[in-house]
Amino acid sequence: MEYLDFEQPIKELKEQYEKACNIGEESEVDVTATCKQIEKKLSEKKKEIYKNLTPWQRVQLSRHPNRPYTLDYINGICGDTFLELHGDRNVRDDKAMIGGLGKIDEQSYMFIGQQKGFNTKTRQYRNFGMANPEGYRKALRLMKSAEKFGLPVVTLVDTPGAYPGLEAEERGQGEAIARNILEMTRLKVPIIVVIIGEGASGGALGIGVGDRVMMLENTWYSVISPESCSSILWRSWEYKETAAEALKLTAADMKKQKLIDSIIKEPLGGAHSNREEAFEKVKKSIIKAFDEIKNLSPEELVEKRMEKYLNMGVFKG
Incomplete structure (x- = not known):
C-alpha cells in the first residue's frame, strides 16, 4: 500500500x-x-x-496509484458478462477509451470509459487515460449502437484531459468532443455518468453528458487541473492547493452548484482501501439511477436532459 x-x-x-x-x-x-x-x-x-480533507487532498486521492480504474469497476460490477468492443471504424482502436456490453443483474448496459494504466508499460499503452479523436468516435459509435438496440449507456469518467498532441488536433480532437456532446444531448436512451477519478476539461465532457451525473466522494470535475490553473495564473505550480480551493472542483462543490445529481460515498480511506465495497456502491447507484429514468419515453428523456443542461449556470438576481 x-x-x-x-x-x-x-x-x-x-x-x-x-x-x-x-x-x-x-x-x-x-x-x-x-x-x-x-x-x-x-x-x-x-x-x-x-x-x-482539503480540495487538493481529494485531488491527490483521485490520482492514487492503487485506485481502481474503469475496467476494475466494470469487471467488479458485471463479472464475466462484460464483452469489450473495439475500434471507431475509421482510424484505429484507441486504448485510452474502452467500451462494451455488460450486465448488472438481468439488465444489459453499454459501458464506456477512459482507462489508465497501473505501471509504466500499461500507462504508455493506455496513453495515461488521454483519448485521441478516434477514442471519442469509438465512444459515439458504441452509444449509437446502444440507441439502436434500446440499451442504457453508463460512462465512467477518469481522465487528466483529452490527448493534446499535434496528431490528435490534425485528426479533429475538438470536433470529435463537440460532436459527442451534441449527440449525447439527443440520444434516445438513458445515460448515466459516474466520475470515478479525474474529470478534467473537454476530455471528461466528451463522455460526460447524461440524465444522471454522479461523482465518487474523492474525485474532481473541472475545466482545468489545479496545477495548470496555478501555472497560468501564478506562473508556478506552487499555488496548486490555492487553485484547487478556488476552482470548486470537489463533489460537494459540484453538488452545491447543481452541476451533478448525487455523490457516491467511498469507503473510509478512499475507493482503493476497499475495492469490493466501492464496486458495490457504484453498482447500487447505477441501478437506482436507471430505475428513476427507465420508464421515460425517448422524447421525455431528451427533453429533460436538454432542460437540465440549459438550466446550468442560470442565476436569478
Missing part, C-alpha cells in the same frame, strides 16, 4: 500496530491491550484525516 503525504500518521500507526502484534507472536508477552489501544488510535486518526 502506498501512502500520500497527509496519510503519513496513518502509516506510522499501522507500522506500530504490526510491530506490537509481531512481538506478541514471537514472544510470550501479552500485548493484546497495547494492540487494541493502537487499533483504536488508528481508527480515530483515519476518521480525523478523511473527514476533513
Whole structure:
C-alpha cells in the first residue's frame, strides 16, 4: 500500500500496530491491550484525516496509484458478462477509451470509459487515460449502437484531459468532443455518468453528458487541473492547493452548484482501501439511477436532459 503525504500518521500507526502484534507472536508477552489501544488510535486518526480533507487532498486521492480504474469497476460490477468492443471504424482502436456490453443483474448496459494504466508499460499503452479523436468516435459509435438496440449507456469518467498532441488536433480532437456532446444531448436512451477519478476539461465532457451525473466522494470535475490553473495564473505550480480551493472542483462543490445529481460515498480511506465495497456502491447507484429514468419515453428523456443542461449556470438576481 502506498501512502500520500497527509496519510503519513496513518502509516506510522499501522507500522506500530504490526510491530506490537509481531512481538506478541514471537514472544510470550501479552500485548493484546497495547494492540487494541493502537487499533483504536488508528481508527480515530483515519476518521480525523478523511473527514476533513482539503480540495487538493481529494485531488491527490483521485490520482492514487492503487485506485481502481474503469475496467476494475466494470469487471467488479458485471463479472464475466462484460464483452469489450473495439475500434471507431475509421482510424484505429484507441486504448485510452474502452467500451462494451455488460450486465448488472438481468439488465444489459453499454459501458464506456477512459482507462489508465497501473505501471509504466500499461500507462504508455493506455496513453495515461488521454483519448485521441478516434477514442471519442469509438465512444459515439458504441452509444449509437446502444440507441439502436434500446440499451442504457453508463460512462465512467477518469481522465487528466483529452490527448493534446499535434496528431490528435490534425485528426479533429475538438470536433470529435463537440460532436459527442451534441449527440449525447439527443440520444434516445438513458445515460448515466459516474466520475470515478479525474474529470478534467473537454476530455471528461466528451463522455460526460447524461440524465444522471454522479461523482465518487474523492474525485474532481473541472475545466482545468489545479496545477495548470496555478501555472497560468501564478506562473508556478506552487499555488496548486490555492487553485484547487478556488476552482470548486470537489463533489460537494459540484453538488452545491447543481452541476451533478448525487455523490457516491467511498469507503473510509478512499475507493482503493476497499475495492469490493466501492464496486458495490457504484453498482447500487447505477441501478437506482436507471430505475428513476427507465420508464421515460425517448422524447421525455431528451427533453429533460436538454432542460437540465440549459438550466446550468442560470442565476436569478
